[in-house]
Amino acid sequence: MSGAPSTRPAAFAIGEHDFLLHGWPHRILSGAIHYFRVHPGDWRDRIRAARSMGLNTIETYVAWNEHAPTRGEFDLSGRLDLGGFLDAVAAEGMHAIVRPGPYICAEFDNGGLPAWLTRDPQVRQLRRADPAYLEAVAEYLEQLAPVLVPRQIDAGGPIILVQVENEYGAYGDDHEYLRRLAACIRETGITVPLTTIDQPTDAMLEAGGLPELHRTGSFGSNVASRLETLRRHQPTGPLMCAEFWDGWFDSWGTHHHTTSAQDAARELDELLAAGASVNIYMFHGGTNFGLTNGANHKGRYVPIATSYDYDAPLDEAGHPTEKYFAFRDVISKYVPVPDDSPLPPRPAPAPAFEVELGERGPLPRRVFGPEFTSDQVPTFDEIEHDRGFGLYRAELAGEASRPAVLEIGEVRDRAWVRLDGTMIGTLARDSHERTLMLPSARGTLEVLVEDQGRVNYGPRIGEQKGLIGPVAVAGDPITGWSLQPLALDAVADLDLTVVDPASVQGDVARGVFELPEPTALFLDTREWGKGLAWVNGFLLGRYWRRGPQQTLFVPAGVTRAGMNAVTVLEFEVPGATHARFVQGPDLGPLEE
Structure with a gap:
């Protein structure tokens, strides 16, 4: 009515x-x-x-x-x-x-x-x-x-x-x-x-x-x-x-986490037998592409790895795992599973080949953004630089004839220190490092700082990144700072034939390769040190010899039929002549 x-x-x-x-x-x-x-x-x-x-x-x-x-x-x-x-x-x-x-x-x-x-x-x-x-x-x-x-x-x-x-x-x-x-x-x-x-x-x-x-x-x-x-x-x-929770995430410097498929399936069975509803975290974890990984801090700063495979039923590349079929068997006890939808195929080997990194050169100053100057050392947040890398510079006017200790309030999160263009050493937050011996208290100090991921859990959410002052050399406060953010998009498109006399800690290398069709790939990083990798301008994420993961996943949608390009920005082990693509993932050793 x-x-x-x-x-x-x-x-x-x-x-x-x-x-x-x-x-x-x-x-x-x-x-x-x-x-x-x-x-x-x-x-x-x-x-x-x-x-x-x-x-x-x-x-x-x-x-x-x-x-x-x-x-x-x-x-x-x-x-x-x-x-x-x-x-x-x-x-x-x-x-x-x-x-x-x-x-x-x-x-x-x-x-x-x-x-x-x-x-x-x-x-x-x-x-x-x-x-x-x-x-x-x-x-x-x-x-x-x-x-x-x-x-x-x-x-x-x-x-x-x-x-x-x-x-x-x-x-x-x-x-x-x-x-x-x-x-x-x-x-x-x-x-x-x-x-x-x-x-x-x-x-x-x-x-x-x-x-x-x-x-x-x-x-x-x-x-x-x-x-x-x-x-x-x-x-x-x-x-x-x-x-x-059917798995767990990985952090740099730890092992690759896995859980028993049988144990997880048994817990899922008990949950469904009790009549409960469920959301499986994760069904498919995927990847922390770019610089999107977070970090934990429970007394020590621990950044999350690029892979978010999570030991899930569907792995990082979208292939079914043992857990997938174990969970499907459990679910079929309680509801009909679809018979009109094909099961995902078991993983087949990805193309394996080497690419010559024929273009190469030092990381030039021209890929850094506008210079911000401040009497006191600024943080990334003060210049609204939300994620990535920043280059600090200051002139030291102390004694040139004797070594001196560089002391920084806190590094967030990794710093490469140079004096007059010479690499001196590295300071790492996860090792609680704050001091470094300089050969002189005079010269141009450069500190390239990497934000390795903002804390994602607990009271440290929202903390500032970069160098946290004060900064002193031989006990004397350092003033007169400049800070420039690294424009990562410019690195992927960098013309390496242009010689720039002003370079920064880091080396860029690029190579090209041909594919018959768009194809998922695995980029092997085990021979490199620490850095970033792009395919066709898409930032895959961070790699680090520390592990656990030793490959970066390349989605098929990032590649194309015909010519493709791989670009590598390496900070710690320069000189790589080739990039290797391998048949499958290597997410690192398991816990013993």
Whole structure:
């Protein structure tokens, strides 16, 4: 009858015992794929593989700092085309869970928070009901709204859940902040259920949740006790492990982490047997392309590796692992797995060949940006240099006839020191190094500093990068500094035939190679020291002899039929004459 109220249930809702899809009980079987860690050309393949394993949902974080490196701008192009990713999820007949943060952790640079936000003096407290912080968050969510709102299930799209914050109970207990953040999300037009996630301890679940938001847990073992704790704090509604940890990430200087496929499958079986929903973290980890890796700091600074393989069911290159088939067998006990979608193929050897690095030369000063001068040593953040490398210079006017100690308050995070163009040594934050003996207290001091990734977890989120003063030589403070940021895009396109008399620590080498068609590759870095590599201008990420990983993954979408170029920027072991592409990944030794 015209004008009568609708009795049609919400397309997706949280019932007394179950998630409800169009009014019917529904179990979420989800897998995490971060669109920004996967080349867009591979999105459909990775999503289809998740469907073939028996999953019905794809979960992703949203990386605020990637979309908005500058306040007032919002990039949704290329690998940041979140709408395109969600459309690909829908095209495979799957649902989506979106976790916009604003803080995401994710072993990602600055935990996903933009550097311009964390250095804003008006923002006095992060992840709190701080007016300036919430104002910036509101702007971010408004920028996301045109992507998310029309793609909710109520509008015929794939999104069924949106998460508020991320494991907040491990950081704070500002419930007013959570309420205002949830309200802000609702004000943008989000109507699907809102959730929180915390490790299932009484303290974290209490601090990180609200009665009006559906609590979920994050864990990878001890299923029965974890669910029991979660149920105490979520007395009604479906139980969900929204991060089922099936592997772990790698950090530079450690081993490659793996977990038993049989043990993980057994825990997944116990979780599903208890009737819970799940999001497998990660289903497919992908890669920290460019300089997007984060870092941890629990007494010692530890940067995350470029590979985010995570020992997931689908490896970094998109190939199924033993864990993929073990999980598929478990899932098939509870729901029919698709028989109309082919399983992803087992890995085949990638092309193996060598490329002569015929073009080479020192890293020239001309690829650095404008010079910023300051009496006191500036940080990267003071010149709004958010990520990468910076060159410091100062003139020393002390005694030329005797050695002197260079002392720096703190290096964040690695520094190559030269005096009058001669390499003196390296200072590393992860070794707590702050001092270096100079052969003289007179001359031109150059310090090239690498930001190895902003801390993504804990109270050090938002800390400044570069050199942290004071800086002294022979006990005398050094003043009169200049700082220039390295323009990485200029390195990839550098004309190495142009000789620049002013060079910096580092060498650039380039070679060309031909492919019959676009092809995924593995670049072997084990003979190099520390640096960066590009293919066709796409920054694959960092490499480091320290390991664990000894190869960089090259997505097929980065290559092309015909001529291709590989560029290497090496800081510590110059002189490489060839680049080697190998048949498969080498992510390093396993823990003994």
